[in-house]
Amino acid sequence: MEKNIGIVQTEYLDVKEELILQSGKTLPEYTVAYETYGELSEAKDNAILVSHALTGDAHAAGKNAEADSKFGWWNEMIGPDKAFDTNKYFVISSNILGGCSGTTGPSSFKPNSNERYGLDFPVITIEDTIEVQKKLLDYLGVKKVIVAGGSMGGMQALEWSIKYPECVCACIVIASTSKLSAQSIAFNAVGRNAILSDPNFNNGNYYDSQKQPERGLAIARMVGHITYLCEDAMQNKFARRFQNKDKPDFDFNVDFQVESYLEHQGQVFVDRFDANSYLYITKAVDLYDAAQGVYSLDETFKKTKAKFLVMSFTTDWLFPTAQSKEIVNALIKAQKDVSFCEIESPCGHDAFLLEFETQTKIIKSFLGEHG
Amino acid sequence: MDKYGQSNGLRLNYSIITDIIDEGAKVLDLGCGDGTLLAKLVKEKLVKGIGVEINQDSVIASLEKGLSIIQGDIDAGLKEFGDREYDWVLLNQTLQTTEKSDYVIDEMLRVGKKVVVSFPNFAYWKIRFHLFFMGKMPKSKVLPFSWYDTPNIHLLTVNDFYDFCKKREIKILKSVFMTKANVKTNFVTRFFSNFFAEEVIFVISK
Numbered sequence: 260m261e262k263n264i265g266i267v268q269t270e271y272l273d274v275k276e277e278l279i280l281q282s283g284k285t286l287p288e289y290t291v292a293y294e295t296y297g298e299l300s301e302a303k304d305n306a307i308l309v310s311h312a313l314t315g316d317a318h319a320a321g322k323n324a325e326a327d328s329k330f331g332w333w334n335e336m337i338g339p340d341k342a343f344d345t346n347k348y349f350v351i352s353s354n355i356l357g358g359c360s361g362t363t364g365p366s367s368f369k370p371n372s373n374e375r376y377g378l379d380f381p382v383i384t385i386e387d388t389i390e391v392q393k394k395l396l397d398y399l400g401v402k403k404v405i406v407a408g409g410s411m412g413g414m415q416a417l418e419w420s421i422k423y424p425e426c427v428c429a430c431i432v433i434a435s436t437s438k439l440s441a442q443s444i445a446f447n448a449v450g451r452n453a454i455l456s457d458p459n460f461n462n463g464n465y466y467d468s469q470k471q472p473e474r475g476l477a478i479a480r481m482v483g484h485i486t487y488l489c490e491d492a493m494q495n496k497f498a499r500r501f502q503n504k505d506k507p508d509f510d511f512n513v514d515f516q517v518e519s520y521l522e523h524q525g526q527v528f529v530d531r532f533d534a535n536s537y538l539y540i541t542k543a544v545d546l547y548d549a550a551q552g553v554y555s556l557d558e559t560f561k562k563t564k565a566k567f568l569v570m571s572f573t574t575d576w577l578f579p580t581a582q583s584k585e586i587v588n589a590l591i592k593a594q595k596d597v598s599f600c601e602i603e604s605p606c607g608h609d610a611f612l613l614e615f616e617t618q619t620k621i622i623k624s625f626l627g628e629h630g
Numbered sequence: 631m632d633k634y635g636q637s638n639g640l641r642l643n644y645s646i647i648t649d650i651i652d653e654g655a656k657v658l659d660l661g662c663g664d665g666t667l668l669a670k671l672v673k674e675k676l677v678k679g680i681g682v683e684i685n686q687d688s689v690i691a692s693l694e695k696g697l698s699i700i701q702g703d704i705d706a707g708l709k710e711f712g713d714r715e716y717d718w719v720l721l722n723q724t725l726q727t728t729e730k731s732d733y734v735i736d737e738m739l740r741v742g743k744k745v746v747v748s749f750p751n752f753a754y755w756k757i758r759f760h761l762f763f764m765g766k767m768p769k770s771k772v773l774p775f776s777w778y779d780t781p782n783i784h785l786l787t788v789n790d791f792y793d794f795c796k797k798r799e800i801k802i803l804k805s806v807f808m809t810k811a812n813v814k815t816n817f818v819t820r821f822f823s824n825f826f827a828e829e830v831i832f833v834i835s836k
Contacts, residue, residue: 591700596698598693
């Protein structure tokens with residue numbers, strides 16, 4: 260019987276050690292927020308590290324309190340007998356460096372100071388975020404790990420397999436890419452511009468102000484949401500229906516349901532996310548190139564030792580199947596053990612957070628021999 | 631029963647192909663279905679294998695066997711695979727279901743040093759008799775479908791395949807002719823093989 264994980268607490272690891280970033284800058288110390296589900300085996304070889312997407316957090320499964328209305332972001336995938344079976348595996352989820360849900364980011368206080376980083380926070384990369392996760396895994400005593408993630412989390416999984424080939428025995432990359440296309444960077448750029456040009460942004464120093472860059476952040480989220488859905492999904496959900504009216508008002512307030520939906524998504528997001536974090540994390544995603552712009556992708560994969568599973572979704576146009584296939588083809592060329600599935604779904608990029616049944620079947624059969 | 635409704639003779643087919651493949655070879659199995667043959671090759675011949683399959687349930691069944699498997703349509707070509715990258719490319723019981731069969735064969739010969747291709751022989755005497763006397767599209771255990779729902783869109787005969795290879799300068803290295811449970815590697819003439827073989831396995835190369 261599939262069951263949910265019960266109540267879990269987010270934990271915090273304080274690392275009193277300098278982190279040298281890819282840019283050459285440093286963070287003197289940092290905190291990692293994380294949750295774990297299941298038990299680490301004696302051999303310390305049954306760990307799965309799941310990495311969240313752009314705006315996720317460490318809370319991947321279960322509830323933090325009985326009264327919570329929602330479960331963690333990948334609750335359907337993590338738990339007893341689920342895709343990531345906590346009867347067998349020790350599942351770890353951490354908040355990304357630069358985030359705003361417990362791990363050090365621009366909204367954190369500088370060490371020994373009551374001043375927040377704001378834009379003094381150094382620009383981080385996906386590679387940097389891996390170092391932070393590695394610290395956490397070392398702390399937890401994990402020797403071998405299966406890495407998995409969707410979207411940005413998939414990039415992190417991929418980077419793990421490249422950076423720590425000895426550690427990673429299996430790598431699951433879902434709805435992701437080895438590098439963003441110009442189009443995807445463009446969408447992120449619009450989002451960042453919306454934040455940067457918000458009159459309340461104040462060069463990132465808005466934390467102690469009454470006025471927050473809410474409008475900018477909301478617009479960034481709206482743009483993002485358009486890319487997470489797809490034309491059919493939007494058409495089916497909203498078509499050209501009006502929002503609580505029969506005819507337009509001939510002004511610039513909300514007429515259509517789709518406008519109201521985006522407004523709502525923007526508003527909800529502002530309550531839980533930090534505008535500076537959005538800048539830093541989208542930048543990290545934009546900068547990521549598994550081949551570092553120098554090597555060919557298959558050359559990059561030569562040193563990997565993991566068994567790979569790559570999955571894409573038919574209607575995902577943010578990280579389309581062709582980008583997953585690019586990873587797969589490079590792995591084939593590098594003579595690596597790779598499997599690939601393209602899952603039929605009407606849900607666009609969001610499918611990795613919605614299509615649980617097929618994903619579960621595929622992941623379970625892929626992990627079979629590891630379990 | 632596999633996806634083409636076959637079960638009879640499949641085991642025989644699998645062991646013949648397993649005998650053909652050399653130990654430790656690099657194998658690409660196109661249209662590998664649930665991966666039974668590839669898993670057998672990995673187990674018995676220690677091959678380094680990868681499968682390509684279009685049907686998702688079959689992909690999952692192959693994953694369950696611990697195989698490396700790519701979901702994809704072989705009619706779209708084998709672009710992800712480099713020239714002569716595999717010792718063997720297999721197209722078992724799938725040729726007649728491909729849309730661009732000639733292109734698929736070209737691609738296999740590009741990617742593989744040797745190619746194994748098997749198909750039901752449409753000139754098998756029972757099929758001829760069926761068409762001759764019944765006047766309807768033949769059905770058999772090997773070809774169980776009706777004309778309107780069959781995946782077998784490019785049915786061919788042993789003689790058609792000989793002609794095809796001759797025209798394209800493809801070498802036939804080995805041929806195995808099968809009836810229900812018998813294997814013949816040396817029919818006296820081509821006529822006999824074309825008439826009596828229900829299913830045929832060819833090893834070809836460029």
